Each structure stands twice: as structure tokens, then as C-alpha cells.
Amino acid sequence: SQKIEQNSEALNIQEGKTATLTCNYTNYSPAYLQWYRQDPGRGPVFLLLIRENEKEKRKERLKVTFDTTLKQSLFHVTASQPADSATYLCALVGNSGGGADGLTFGKGTHLIIQP
């Protein structure tokens, strides 16, 4: 069955350091992978999308890599700040077909940036 695993439930990082979050998947052949941020009491917010033919994507202090051979994506937050503390979700389009597939999410990694 299809599975998405994110490296840990919580990750504590000191302010200013780079946080690296991992997303591994099995039994998928995704055309693209997405990362979302979720704050307590709020809906997920889209951050980055990376396609299968892209190795790396950047947005401000965020960087995502995608290795379809390893079936893995890494999500980096550089020069981390306490405001980056949130849960980060990796998501893939489900294999239901038909085009209008919903996203299948990993369980998320709770990132805590300590001042």
C-alpha cells in the first residue's frame, strides 16, 4: 500500500541553524511532491511544489530537494527563526486516477525553533 513517512514527530533546532526535515514514500510514482505548513488551529498552507524532473527548489529561506530514485524529499529551513516553528507536512497526489485526486499527507514533523 502507499505510504508516506516523515522523519520524526518533533524536531528541536536552535535559532539560526538549518532545520532539515525528511519525507520518504513507498509505492508511489508521483509527478510532483508538495510541502505544507500547519500552525495550531489553522488549515495547512502551501509552501513549495517540486516536480519529478526538478532536483531542487527554493523559496526565500526554504529549500526542497526531490530524489525519485531514493523516493525521498528533504525540506530545509535555513537561518531558522522562532516564527518557523510549526508542523510541516509532506504531500503527494493520491493514485486514485481521474486527475482530481486529493492529497495524501504524511503525519507531519513538528519543528520547534528555540531562541
Add this chain to the structure above:
Amino acid sequence: DTAVSQTPKYLVTQMGNDKSIKCEQNLGHDTMYWYKQDSKKFLKIMFSYNNKELIINETVPNRFSPKSPDKAHLNLHINSLELGDSAVYFCASSHISDTQYFGPGTRLTVL
């Protein structure tokens, strides 16, 4: 302007009741979704609607029924509520197979 809105934000009800959650998007998207986030924060797709047609329907009890009066709205009706239905329900919208925009969520508590 809110892109994806849901009402109500909180819903507390007794077991066995029937309730509805409303969702509206003003982004001009052609596809809308309902997700359920359980107590362990696991977010799971329930339904998606594209051009008023149900495209996917995961293993969700038939007590749950999505209804889309038009492209901008996708409401969720739940009959005979059970304790296990307690969760946060998120509506989302997108252009087909594109990034999704989520609403603020509806926290449903069944007593």
C-alpha cells in the same frame, strides 16, 4: 477577502444528530475537497468534487455526503453522528491537480 471559508468554526452536538458544514471558495477553482484531521493530527482525504461531479470517495461511511450546489460551494452533510466522527474537518480547493488552498477548519465534537 477570505479565499476558502467554512462555517461553523466549532460544532458541538449529540450522538445520533444530523449536521452540516458549509464551505465556500472565491478563487475560481474547479475542484473542491474535504479532509478529516483526527486527534493524532493525521490529515486524510475524504472527498473531492470536480465540476459538480464526485471524483474520488475514499472509504468514508455513507453517513457522510458531500453536496455541491455550484462550483464555489461544497457542503458536507453528516447523518447519525457517532463519537468517532469527532475531528477537525478541512475544506480545500484547487485547479485540478494543482496546489490546494485550505479553509480554517471546523472542529466537530460529538458528545
